[in-house]
Amino acid sequence: xxxxxxxxxxxxAVELARAAAQDVAVSPDDVGEHLGVVTETERVVSHxxxxxxxxxxxxxxxxxxxxxxxxxxxxxxxxxxxxxxxxILAPPWVPWSERLQPGDLRAGDVLPFLLDDDRLEPxxxxxxxxxxxxxxxxELGLGRERVxxxxxxxDAAERWYTGSHGPTAPVALTAAAPCSTCAFLLPxxxxxxxxxxxxxxxxxxxxxxVVSMDHGCGAHSQTDVEQGPSxxxxxxxxxxxxxxxxxxxxxxxxxxxxxxxxxxxxxxxxRATETPDPxxxxxxxIAEAEPGADVxx
Numbered sequence: 001x002x003x004x005x006x007x008x009x010x011x012x013a014v015e016l017a018r019a020a021a022q023d024v025a026v027s028p029d030d031v032g033e034h035l036g037v038v039t040e041t042e043r044v045v046s047h048x049x050x051x052x053x054x055x056x057x058x059x060x061x062x063x064x065x066x067x068x069x070x071x072x073x074x075x076x077x078x079x080x081x082x083x084x085x086x087x088i089l090a091p092p093w094v095p096w097s098e099r100l101q102p103g104d105l106r107a108g109d110v111l112p113f114l115l116d117d118d119r120l121e122p123x124x125x126x127x128x129x130x131x132x133x134x135x136x137x138x139e140l141g142l143g144r145e146r147v148x149x150x151x152x153x154x155d156a157a158e159r160w161y162t163g164s165h166g167p168t169a170p171v172a173l174t175a176a177a178p179c180s181t182c183a184f185l186l187p188x189x190x191x192x193x194x195x196x197x198x199x200x201x202x203x204x205x206x207x208x209x210v211v212s213m214d215h216g217c218g219a220h221s222q223t224d225v226e227q228g229p230s231x232x233x234x235x236x237x238x239x240x241x242x243x244x245x246x247x248x249x250x251x252x253x254x255x256x257x258x259x260x261x262x263x264x265x266x267x268x269x270x271r272a273t274e275t276p277d278p279x280x281x282x283x284x285x286i287a288e289a290e291p292g293a294d295v296x297x
Contacts, residue, residue, distance in 0.1 A: 010045040010065045013074035017047035017063035020079040057085030119152030167214040175216025176223050183221035
């Protein structure tokens with residue numbers, strides 16, 4: 001395709017293009033200096049002007065001019081405001097169903113129905129046999145039209161395991177024991193039973209949430225707080241109750257029994273003539289007194 005040559009008539013019609021831009025602008029002052037001309041095709045060019053309107057930094061007024069073959073007069077085809085290289089633009093439009101992210105759903109919001117959801121697969125379908133349907137729905141609990149597919153289970157397992165309730169969470173890295181050994185873990189049913197469970201400990205930050213078996217926290221049922229050092233200085237007790245004095249009863253006989261066995265005849269006489277007890281003397285005096293006599297006490 002041959003290159004398009006510049007058109008002298010259209011390139012020189014700068015003021016015509018400026019006037020067209022001022023006609024569509026809110027104010028003529030919104031049209032700034034001329035930025036240049038772009039040759040679109042044969043006998044068609046676009047003049048660009050700076051936009052000075054507030055809120056449109058980087059935008060450009062673009063006026064397209066054209067002329068007929070062998071004509072010497074330029075004609076305005078269109079004038080519009082277009083974004084430039086430095087203009088501020090809104091992000092590309094995304095459909096609502098694709099823009100919604102996990103966690104955005106609030107009370108009263110309803111998600112659109114997805115007929116072809118690869119996370120789901122058909123569940124039990126009713127038959128004409130009432131007994132078979134009752135067995136499937138009531139006894140086996142297969143009354144749902146759709147259930148999780150293998151991909152749906154795999155996506156959920158990966159999301160839970162790599163999230164904040166898996167083994168790499170900061171609270172799990174500092175835990176002393178995993179959730180698999182905790183009494184507060186309620187295992188899930190089905191194929192995810194060996195990997196996940198639900199925490200039932202109200203003191204745990206994961207209470208009521210699905211956690212992996214190798215997750216953990218400080219509220220484990222078998223852990224305890226280590227005893228810290230006392231704020232008071234340690235000193236020896238005044239009386240140590242833990243220290244026992246061993247006594248050999250065979251070698252510790254009563255002293256009185258030893259003295260009686262080893263005393264001499266003279267020591268026995270001296271012991272017999274020792275000063276009597278006053279109570280004994282009073283009893284002897286009363287026994288020897290004549291009837292009717294007074295006894296001094």
